[in-house]
Amino acid sequence: MTNVEKYNKAFMESFNIEEDKLKGLKYQDIVDWDSVGHMQLMAELEDEFEVELDIDDIVDFSSYEEGKNILLKYEVNIDS
Amino acid sequence: MSNSELLSFDIVGIQECQQNRYPQLFVDSIFDVDPGKSARGLKNFTYNEWFFPAHFEGDPNVPGHIQIECLVQTFIMTFLSMEPYKGMKTNFVRINNANFKRKVIPGDRLEINATLDSFKRGIAKGSAESFVGNEIACSADFIITLPDVLENFKPSKK
Numbered sequence A: 001m002t003n004v005e006k007y008n009k010a011f012m013e014s015f016n017i018e019e020d021k022l023k024g025l026k027y028q029d030i031v032d033w034d035s036v037g038h039m040q041l042m043a044e045l046e047d048e049f050e051v052e053l054d055i056d057d058i059v060d061f062s063s064y065e066e067g068k069n070i071l072l073k074y075e076v077n078i079d080s
Numbered sequence B: 001m002s003n004s005e006l007l008s009f010d011i012v013g014i015q016e017c018q019q020n021r022y023p024q025l026f027v028d029s030i031f032d033v034d035p036g037k038s039a040r041g042l043k044n045f046t047y048n049e050w051f052f053p054a055h056f057e058g059d060p061n062v063p064g065h066i067q068i069e070c071l072v073q074t075f076i077m078t079f080l081s082m083e084p085y086k087g088m089k090t091n092f093v094r095i096n097n098a099n100f101k102r103k104v105i106p107g108d109r110l111e112i113n114a115t116l117d118s119f120k121r122g123i124a125k126g127s128a129e130s131f132v133g134n135e136i137a138c139s140a141d142f143i144i145t146l147p148d149v150l151e152n153f154k155p156s157k158k
Helices: A003-015 A035-049 A055-060 A064-072 B011-017 B064-075 B147-153
Strands: B007-009 B029-034 B038-044 B091-100 B109-120 B123-132 B135-145
Touching: A003 A035, A003 A064, A035 A064, A035 B123, A035 B147, A055 A064, A055 B147, B007 B011, B011 B029, B038 B064, B064 B091, B064 B109, B064 B123, B064 B135, B135 B147
Parallel strands: none
Antiparallel strands: B007 B029, B029 B038, B038 B109, B091 B135, B109 B123, B123 B135
């Protein structure tokens, strides 16, 4: 599975959302991406990429696109 | 943790850890608490409980939602017994696999065993089951949040 497939899977499993709805998705755009859903997503990503996200990065993780930039800090390149 | 190091809480101690109060407090004592891991609870039901006359006349038994509260009020002590979280408010996120196996009636002594499977960033996942004597009464899996902790991790911008 590629990194983008893993990344999308984390979103789809956390929010029960179709893959074609992910582009441009932001925090609170959908009901399931609330504060609890956000923690679910963080846990999925940490498991998937075997990283531990800092609190500042969790707070800054406000959109599908921004998340890719944040994961780069952990040497996880989603678009490669 | 050895048995001698396990924590116990009487009704005053329980109220220092959790915000449930009469008539919504449904555990009498909590014991064998291994903070961050497990806890056991006890609830003695007498006919003086406020709900027995209403549930039901001629057949008093403990409503299912109160049995679930007994489970979860024991479960939350697995993490509310830890100093940073003592006294914090908790919210339900999910109750799964709730099973009711035995009617609980006045005079029954309910014993509850709770296990915390994970606790991270204000989200607790785990399970609890209750017994009357050796008979299982009910069981359920829980996801519970601490909203005050969760608040620290919310994205700051939309």
